[in-house]
């Protein structure tokens with residue numbers, strides 16, 4: 001590992017702002033000393049104890065707070081080293097006084113993510129699990145929570161670890177073919193090895209394909225609202241947001257900048273992007289707005305293409321939900337260019353509940369998994385690593401020179417190892433020589 005755990009760190013683990021209780025967290029070798037200086041003793045492990053906190057408990061000088069104290073001895077603690085928590089009264093002055101005492105005794109403020117980084121360095125979790133914890137802390141919707149909780153609990157790591165173990169096995173057989181070409185290794189050995197490589201490639205490709213669903217759950221499903229000026233796009237955004245997020249006016253070309261609103265539909269985080277009405281324009285600012293609108297349409301998971309009752313579209317964005325607005329002013333056709341239209345009126349409210357249901361179905365379809373129970377890929381970093389592994393395995397299949405094939409297999413394992421953070425080269429050698437029965 002490229003760095004050492006340095007020093008004893010502390011941080012306010014609860015957010016700033018008005019609150020009753022604040023949790024101050026401390027981790028590092030000096031923890032026991034710090035805790036003794038603050039409250040005079042070390043309570044039994046993992047049991048909350050009520051203690052007076054002093055600037056120096058030895059002299060009982062300057063009472064700082066009365067707090068609940070938790071002692072977490074390493075190496076089985078969250079960070080894998082000694083640490084403790086102080087559940088303080090949340091006033092800023094209390095927090096400041098306690099932080100100053102900790103600094104005076106040699107602790108330093110933690111970097112973002114440093115507690116979990118230590119947990120990783122100390123072997124308490126791998127990189128994918130650590131990322132799952134980061135996502136769990138950020139999770140705003142039920143689907144984000146479930147995905148992040150499974151990942152922080154090792155479900156995704158187990159999948160990657162399983163692939164890495166199987167590659168190790170394949171490599172062991174490959175090494176045997178290299179080292180003992182003249183021995184009577186049955187031909188099934190090579191055949192079995194190629195079959196296993198193909199099986200792994202298929203599993204990885206399925207994982208990547210399904211991965212866009214995990215990425216959507218994690219970052220949110222993005223809907224772009226597009227259409228001609230005055231269609232009622234900003235009115236729709238405001239209804240979806242349940243607030244006045246965008247300016248609505250009868251002037252065509254009101255919206256220029258894209259306006260994003262976050263919400264949740266069917267337990268999934270969603271982002272709605274209102275865009276400038278699309279038309280030919282002489283106005284340079286409006287033209288830039290139209291350019292941005294097209295960009296958002298391209299980036300979106302789903303386009304909500306709106307038109308007013310009196311202005312039917314000539315083209316339809318691929319996969320768009322067609323919405324005909326202003327049914328209060330006149331009828332909207334049931335279909336345009338063969339596509340079904342959802343009729344609504346933001347004025348009268350007609351069709352809005354049906355539209356909401358349709359959007360919920362859309363979100364479900366965009367995030368549902370087809371292979372039941374398989375853990376979902378959630379991040380571009382994992383995707384890049386798995387893609388690299390696939391490329392190496394494909395290169396391995398294309399090689400008929402055993403040494404070169406072995407090298408590609410090793411590179412595939414390394415790609416997976418970088419994803420989980422266990423780039424196990426040394427432990428690979430053990431597996432190669434430890435697993436294969438040479439005497440046979």
Ligand SMILES: Nc1nc2c(c(=O)[nH]1)N(C=O)[C@@H](CNc1ccc(C(=O)N[C@@H](CCC(=O)O)C(=O)O)cc1)CN2
Nearest residue numbers: 013023025045046070072073074075076077078079085
């Ligand atoms: N107050 C508080 N709440 C919290 C945490 C925390 O650190 N402090 N967590 C974290 O951020 C999460 C819970 N995760 C935790 C994981 C391990 C340990 C821990 O110290 N475990 C002990 C006991 C294990 C056992 O015997 O079962 C240990 O491993 O020694 C604590 C919290 C969420 N809530």
Ligand SMILES: Nc1nc2c(ncn2[C@@H]2O[C@H](COP(=O)(O)OP(=O)(O)OP(=O)(O)O)[C@@H](O)[C@H]2O)c(=O)[nH]1
Nearest residue numbers: 229230231232233234235249253254255277346347
């Ligand atoms: N009668 C009627 N008027 C509507 C309806 N929905 C929106 N409007 C009105 O249509 C006008 C344009 O609405 P906006 O929501 O600003 O339209 P937009 O598509 O965002 O327009 P641009 O930002 O210019 O592209 C406003 O005056 C709205 O009040 C509707 O269902 N019925």
Ligand SMILES: [Mg+2]
Nearest residue numbers: 233234254255
């Ligand atoms: Mg608008």
